[in-house]
Amino acid sequence: MKxxxxxxxxxxxxxxxxxxxxxxxxGIKSSVVKVYTVFNRPNYHEPWQRVGQQxxxxxxxxxxGERILTNAHVVSDQTFVRVRRAGEARRYxxxxxxxxxxxxxxxxxxxxxxxxQGATPLPIGxxxxxxxxxxxxxxxxxxxxxxxxxxxxxxxEHSRYAHSGAYLLTCQxxxxxxxxxxxxxxxxxxxxxxxAFQGISGGDFENIGYMVPAPxxxxxxxxxxxxxxxxxxxxxxxxxxxxxxxFRKKYALTDHPFGVLVNKVYPDSPATGRLFxxxxxxxxxxxxxxxxxxxxxxxGERTFFGYGMQQKQIGESVVLxxxxxxxxxxxxxxxxxxxxxxxxxxxxRYDRPPTYFIIGGLVFEPLTLNYIKEYGTVGNGLSLAxxxxxNAYQNEEPETDRRQTVVLVKVLADEINVGYHDFVDTVxxxxxxxxxxxxxxxxxxxxxxxxxxxxxEDTHGFRLVLDRKKVEAVNSEILRRYGIGADRSAxxx
Numbered sequence: 458m459k460x461x462x463x464x465x466x467x468x469x470x471x472x473x474x475x476x477x478x479x480x481x482x483x484g485i486k487s488s489v490v491k492v493y494t495v496f497n498r499p500n501y502h503e504p505w506q507r508v509g510q511q512x513x514x515x516x517x518x519x520x521x522g523e524r525i526l527t528n529a530h531v532v533s534d535q536t537f538v539r540v541r542r543a544g545e546a547r548r549y550x551x552x553x554x555x556x557x558x559x560x561x562x563x564x565x566x567x568x569x570x571x572x573x574q575g576a577t578p579l580p581i582g583x584x585x586x587x588x589x590x591x592x593x594x595x596x597x598x599x600x601x602x603x604x605x606x607x608x609x610x611x612x613x614e615h616s617r618y619a620h621s622g623a624y625l626l627t628c629q630x631x632x633x634x635x636x637x638x639x640x641x642x643x644x645x646x647x648x649x650x651x652x653a654f655q656g657i658s659g660g661d662f663e664n665i666g667y668m669v670p671a672p673x674x675x676x677x678x679x680x681x682x683x684x685x686x687x688x689x690x691x692x693x694x695x696x697x698x699x700x701x702x703x704f705r706k707k708y709a710l711t712d713h714p715f716g717v718l719v720n721k722v723y724p725d726s727p728a729t730g731r732l733f734x735x736x737x738x739x740x741x742x743x744x745x746x747x748x749x750x751x752x753x754x755x756x757g758e759r760t761f762f763g764y765g766m767q768q769k770q771i772g773e774s775v776v777l778x779x780x781x782x783x784x785x786x787x788x789x790x791x792x793x794x795x796x797x798x799x800x801x802x803x804x805x806r807y808d809r810p811p812t813y814f815i816i817g818g819l820v821f822e823p824l825t826l827n828y829i830k831e832y833g834t835v836g837n838g839l840s841l842a843x844x845x846x847x848n849a850y851q852n853e854e855p856e857t858d859r860r861q862t863v864v865l866v867k868v869l870a871d872e873i874n875v876g877y878h879d880f881v882d883t884v885x886x887x888x889x890x891x892x893x894x895x896x897x898x899x900x901x902x903x904x905x906x907x908x909x910x911x912x913x914e915d916t917h918g919f920r921l922v923l924d925r926k927k928v929e930a931v932n933s934e935i936l937r938r939y940g941i942g943a944d945r946s947a948x949x950x
Contacts, residue, residue: 484577485644486543489603490517490525491596492565492640493548495537501828502866504811504820505941510536516595516641517565518649521578525551525565526674527640528654529558530620532565533807540567542576543594543603555681558807559623559689559796561654561669562677563640581678582648582671585610585628587758593632593653593666595641608632610650613670615761619655622804622826623796625689626764627667634666643668672768680770687771688795691763693726694719695854699737699748708737709783715739716780717750717762723799724857731790732779739785740778741765771795802826802850802862812896814945816903817928818869818935819877819913819921821885823896824849824862843882861895865913865921871935873928877921887914900949 492515497507515531517540525540532538532553539548549572551565567573585591589610597604612629630643634656643651651668680687697718699705710716716737722728732738739745742765744752751759766775774791797803805826813822822828829850832842840847849862865883868874885893888902889912903911911928913921936944943950 485579485594485642485647486603488519488576488579489543489594489641490519490527491515491541491543492517492525492527492531492551493539493541494532494535496532496534497536498534499810499827500831501811501822501825502831504813504822504866504946505943514596514637515639516637516653518579518594518640518642518652519573519576520581520649523566523570523573524554525567526642526649526652527563527565528620528652528669529556529561529563529807530654531640532556532563533558533620538565540565540572542572555684555686556808557677557680557686557688559618559621560625560673560677561618561620562652562674564681579642579644579649580647581674582645582650584613584626584670584672584755585645585650587611587613589645589650591630591632591650591668592644593630593634593638593641593668594644595638595653597633597635597637599635604638606632608666613758613760615764616667618669620805621797623689624761624763625767626670626673626760628670630666630668632666634668638666649674676768676770689767690727690769690771690773690775690792691794691796691798692728692732692766692775692790692792693723693794693799694728694732695721695723696738696750698750705748708735708780710737710780715745715747717746717748721854724855724860725794726799727790727793731788732777733781735781737780738762738777739780742776766792799855801853801855801859805830810946812946812948813866814896814900814903814949815869815936815941816932816944817911817923818871818874819865819923820867820869821896821899822864822866824864824884826850828864828866845884846882849884858892859894863893863896863899865915869935869939871931871938873923873931873935874921880919880921883915883919885913886916888912896949900945 494513497510500506500508517525517527520526538551540551541548549567549569551567554564554566556563593606608631610628611631616627634653638653641653642649651670654669655667657665697720699716716739719732719736741762746762752762753759774789777788779786779788802824829842834840863885867881868878870878889906891902893899911923911925
């Protein structure tokens, strides 16, 4: 039988379209999961209640131990979670087993064993190389079925995780990461090279996606082996690069090309009593630290020197080469604190209600990024929050006598607090002549006071005065009128 060249092209195309996927490809697909989350976030401007139920979906992957690996932001503040495997119709109820918000990772479990039948757990691979080919599996918006896109690894470096603000290793890929892709596996050579978790779109950006790379995933899984999440360790210090030659000369580093300067050691940090202001860190576990604060983590590749510490677990130690007063020495530091512990105002918090205290209609709360975010932004991304709160979040640091920024967030109007109703977003310095470092200090300052008046003073010296006995008489009535069940959050009871 004779056939034309055009007919052969059609036959070949038909064969390609109807060809069965490889067993490896089918195994990957059957282990990709769509995650359906119902969540209810706290209302930080009225901290005794929540915003209201909302729905979100993301992706995940079945890994060893009959577990589902996904992003923390896919299940944060969840009240109910269901999952469905690719190519199947039935949804199963899932439970959140563990969450690492700093690395944006979470583990889900499903009690019904039928969910895992026939699934091949996806193995965790290694950190890919620059320009390695990767395949992204997930359920982005725009459809209900599994989506598969391909790209290459275009950059490996430390960057900020949008969910937590943590500065951790990331892999940039040119496969698009859209809403719904979050938590899906990024595969290379039939192994999971990472977890899709964020992207950049709009403006001049095209196809810029990011994955949580395999080393960060492995750290999380090792952390959870004892059933408890401890976090990613941090030294608790402020550092400055030493790129300026005169800067290095001042610290007698003219013949020593490495190092970063210690500007501050935060209270109760692992480095307290071990490192000091104006120490120069020159190496971490034998890896030289360059003047830009990087180490060579692979031949010809550099990233933030903290990577050498972030691969360790809480409770382990790190050895630093230190240049102090013109002399070299080695300092061993036990890693006892996790990322974010050194912040005065924490990054966004999840899976816990706000801390608050109400007395005489005055509502107090420690400042968090959650509270600032609820003000919203204008079109160019500029926050609408008061400048004093933004400054506290961006610039202020903990001191020995100040561990939180305590704010009078609002006044629940009543006869007892007339004249103070417009006192909002006021940072509190003292209550009844007691300096306020934390919310516990604030509660104690009110409840231990026996004088006739409560006096609240903000950082500008403005004062609010309340009759103590009148406060005791009307406190319950104010709470009842505003539908508030308790005068304080559970963590202060």
